[in-house]
Structures are given as structure tokens and as C-alpha cells.
Amino acid sequence: MPTLSFCIGIIGNVVSMLLLASPIRTFWKVVKKKSTGDFKGVPYITSLLSSSLWTLYGLLKPGGFLIMTVNGGGTIMQVIYITIFLIYAPREKKIKTATLAVIFDVGFLGTVFAITLLAMHKLSLRLTFLGIICAGLSIVVYASPLLVMRIVVKTKSVEYMPFSLSFFLFLNAGVWSFYSVLIKDIYMGVPNAIGFVLGSAQVILYVIYKNKSRSNRSMDVMEEDGSVHLVKQSIIEMRAYDQDGDFDDGGDKVMINDPILNRGTSLPKSSINRQYNSLKLIRTVSLGPYDVFPNWSDDAISNVKRNFYADHP
Structure with missing residues (x-):
């Protein structure tokens, strides 16, 4: 044995x-x-x-x-x-x-x-x-x-x-x-x-x-995915940003508090934000009176122009 x-x-x-x-x-x-x-x-x-x-x-x-x-x-x-x-x-x-x-x-x-x-x-x-x-x-x-x-x-x-x-x-x-x-x-x-x-x-x-x-x-x-979340956040901002600087979704104010999306803000700034800001600046410079004040009449706009040139000959 x-x-x-x-x-x-x-x-x-x-x-x-x-x-x-x-x-x-x-x-x-x-x-x-x-x-x-x-x-x-x-x-x-x-x-x-x-x-x-x-x-x-x-x-x-x-x-x-x-x-x-x-x-x-x-x-x-x-x-x-x-x-x-x-x-x-x-x-x-x-x-x-x-x-x-x-x-x-x-x-x-x-x-x-x-x-x-x-x-x-x-x-x-x-x-x-x-x-x-x-x-x-x-x-x-x-x-x-x-x-x-x-x-x-x-x-x-x-x-x-x-x-x-x-x-x-x-x-x-x-x-x-x-x-x-x-x-x-x-x-x-x-x-x-x-x-x-x-x-x-x-x-x-x-x-x-x-x-x-x-x-x-x-x-x-x-x-690694932070840049993707940052892109998503930028896209949401571009779609929802209103003229007053608040987030707007069909007239209702909303706040984006998603922690995954907010994580992207701690990463190095993406070129998307810089491009978006540049586009905003260019668009603002190129705006006409009808774009800035879409509800004003032609007479109101003419009066604004006349007063402006009178004050700034």
C-alpha cells in the first residue's frame, strides 16, 4: 500500500x-x-x-x-x-x-x-x-x-x-x-x-x-471617455442655451446636473468649446437688427438708427 x-x-x-x-x-x-x-x-x-x-x-x-x-x-x-x-x-x-x-x-x-x-x-x-x-x-x-x-x-x-x-x-x-x-x-x-x-x-x-x-x-x-461626455455636454449646451445665458428646453428652465457629464468639466478644455465660443462671437458680430430684435417693426428700427446717428455724428 x-x-x-x-x-x-x-x-x-x-x-x-x-x-x-x-x-x-x-x-x-x-x-x-x-x-x-x-x-x-x-x-x-x-x-x-x-x-x-x-x-x-x-x-x-x-x-x-x-x-x-x-x-x-x-x-x-x-x-x-x-x-x-x-x-x-x-x-x-x-x-x-x-x-x-x-x-x-x-x-x-x-x-x-x-x-x-x-x-x-x-x-x-x-x-x-x-x-x-x-x-x-x-x-x-x-x-x-x-x-x-x-x-x-x-x-x-x-x-x-x-x-x-x-x-x-x-x-x-x-x-x-x-x-x-x-x-x-x-x-x-x-x-x-x-x-x-x-x-x-x-x-x-x-x-x-x-x-x-x-x-x-x-x-x-x-x-478616457471624459472627452466623449464633454462633447455630449457641449452639444446639449449648444442646443439649449438661450439668449439670457440660461438653459432653456421648450420654455422651461432646466439644469444639467448629470455627474457623468459634469465630470468632463474637470478635464482639459476641449477645442469644441473654443470653436463654439468663436462661432458665437462671429455670429454676434454678423447679426442684423432683425436678428437681434425680431419683434420690432421697421419704423422702430429706423427711429433707433436716426437717434444713434444723431448722438454720434
């Missing part, structure tokens, strides 16, 4: 493979566009180094089959990701990524393998040496979202912290923390415990700022 640790390890393998498969969508877009865009290759180089070392750790550790399988699969996937990245990256980025891959995934990795297998002969010493290095790398990988968490708190937006990724990081670290307790492995336990705490923090931040992000997006949309 399978032990509890074996069952938890199987669950950990499934969760980890789902987490490792998360960049597939990203790289599918890279292949379709034939460009890496703004993506960087450093995370995949670091993950390849970590997965490779954990694979060796699982091979050497008695009962470490499940550690070896999940990290062996991760190593293969990271190699595929880096290969695709190098194919479609621009020349400058390609050279930089390839250089880092050679330094860390060939030079550093080969050195650690050589020291572990050739310079150390006791299994306990090998596991201690590898365990410390693997734990350090895992802590770095789990600590990498700290920058994103800082951005979330600063901007009050979870736009750059996808919930699925945060949730799987939290779940993955939790499962492997439990597994490490069952098999009494401190080198797995410490980094995964730290990852569990950071993953929990990410999930909490997402819950806190999820609704605020939506309201911020709504405000952005309203600000």
Missing part, C-alpha cells in the same frame, strides 16, 4: 508539472509572432540550473525518486523554453542569453556536478553540499515575486500578478513543504516553507487589491 509521503509526492509532481507548463502559452505566442518581444530569458536559465541540481539530488538521495522525476521533467521543459527563446530572440538579446546560459547552465552546473561526484566520496557529504546549493537557488526563485508584490502594493493593482501563477506557486510550495516534513528533509523544507509564506502573501494581496484594480480600470475608462 502506498505510503502517505508517496501520495503527497505524486500530488506534488502533478502540481509542479502544471506550474512548469504555465509558460507554454507564452512560448506559443513567441513562435506565432516569431519574436520574444519584451520577455527575458534569465528566469528560464535560473530554473534550468535549479531543476538540474535537484534532479542530481533526487538521484543520489535514497527514496528520492519523486524528487528526481519532477525535476527531471522540469529540466527538459526549461531546455525547450531556452531553445525557443534563443531561436526567436533579437541578436543582442540572443547573445546575452546564450552567454548567461553557458556560464550558469554549463560552467557552474558542470563545476557543481564535478565537485559532487569526483571530489566528494561520502553520500552524506554529497547530499549536504547539493542540498545547501539547491535550497539557496530555490529561495532565490521563490523570492523573485517580491518585486511584483511591491508593485502591487504601490499601484494597488494585480494586473502584473496573475492569480493562477500565484495560486500554483502557493499550492506547489505547500505540497512540497508537507512532503519534506514527512521524509524529514530540511533542504527541501526550508525553501518550500519560505515559498509557501510568500505564495500565501501573494494570494492575500490578490484578494485585497482585486476589487481595487477593477475600480481603477473603471476610473481609467471613465477618464
Whole structure:
């Protein structure tokens, strides 16, 4: 009958493979566009180094089959990701990524393998040496979202912290923390415990700022649409403005208190208002006596003209 640790390890393998498969969508877009865009290759180089070392750790550790399988699969996937990245990256980025891959995934990795297998002969010493290095790398990988968490708190937006990724990081670290307790492995336990705490923090931040992000997006949309509301307000004013400077709608005075329309007044002045004022000025200058005083008779207007010229010879 399978032990509890074996069952938890199987669950950990499934969760980890789902987490490792998360960049597939990203790289599918890279292949379709034939460009890496703004993506960087450093995370995949670091993950390849970590997965490779954990694979060796699982091979050497008695009962470490499940550690070896999940990290062996991760190593293969990271190699595929880096290969695709190098194919479609621009020349400058390609050279930089390839250089880092050679330094860390060939030079550093080969050195650690050589020291572990050739310079150390006791299994306990090998596991201690590898365990410390693997734990350090895992802590770095789990600590990498700290920058994103800082951005979330600063901007009050979870736009750059996808919930699925945060949730799987939290779940993955939790499962492997439990597994490490069952098999009494401190080198797995410490980094995964730290990852569990950071993953929990990410999930909490997402819950806190999820609704605020939506309201911020709504405000952005309203600000973008402010010019449209300003146009609507200007049109209403142009249609309803009477000669006394009041709003008139068929003889009844009305006030426009729509908050959405009034929001537009806080935005930069639109050229529509300037054009409308210019049209009013031009129209006022070009008005004839019959336009200004439509109810006056010809005799009344003639008397006004006669009196004006008499006062202003």
C-alpha cells in the first residue's frame, strides 16, 4: 500500500508539472509572432540550473525518486523554453542569453556536478553540499515575486500578478513543504516553507487589491471617455442655451446636473468649446437688427438708427 509521503509526492509532481507548463502559452505566442518581444530569458536559465541540481539530488538521495522525476521533467521543459527563446530572440538579446546560459547552465552546473561526484566520496557529504546549493537557488526563485508584490502594493493593482501563477506557486510550495516534513528533509523544507509564506502573501494581496484594480480600470475608462461626455455636454449646451445665458428646453428652465457629464468639466478644455465660443462671437458680430430684435417693426428700427446717428455724428 502506498505510503502517505508517496501520495503527497505524486500530488506534488502533478502540481509542479502544471506550474512548469504555465509558460507554454507564452512560448506559443513567441513562435506565432516569431519574436520574444519584451520577455527575458534569465528566469528560464535560473530554473534550468535549479531543476538540474535537484534532479542530481533526487538521484543520489535514497527514496528520492519523486524528487528526481519532477525535476527531471522540469529540466527538459526549461531546455525547450531556452531553445525557443534563443531561436526567436533579437541578436543582442540572443547573445546575452546564450552567454548567461553557458556560464550558469554549463560552467557552474558542470563545476557543481564535478565537485559532487569526483571530489566528494561520502553520500552524506554529497547530499549536504547539493542540498545547501539547491535550497539557496530555490529561495532565490521563490523570492523573485517580491518585486511584483511591491508593485502591487504601490499601484494597488494585480494586473502584473496573475492569480493562477500565484495560486500554483502557493499550492506547489505547500505540497512540497508537507512532503519534506514527512521524509524529514530540511533542504527541501526550508525553501518550500519560505515559498509557501510568500505564495500565501501573494494570494492575500490578490484578494485585497482585486476589487481595487477593477475600480481603477473603471476610473481609467471613465477618464478616457471624459472627452466623449464633454462633447455630449457641449452639444446639449449648444442646443439649449438661450439668449439670457440660461438653459432653456421648450420654455422651461432646466439644469444639467448629470455627474457623468459634469465630470468632463474637470478635464482639459476641449477645442469644441473654443470653436463654439468663436462661432458665437462671429455670429454676434454678423447679426442684423432683425436678428437681434425680431419683434420690432421697421419704423422702430429706423427711429433707433436716426437717434444713434444723431448722438454720434
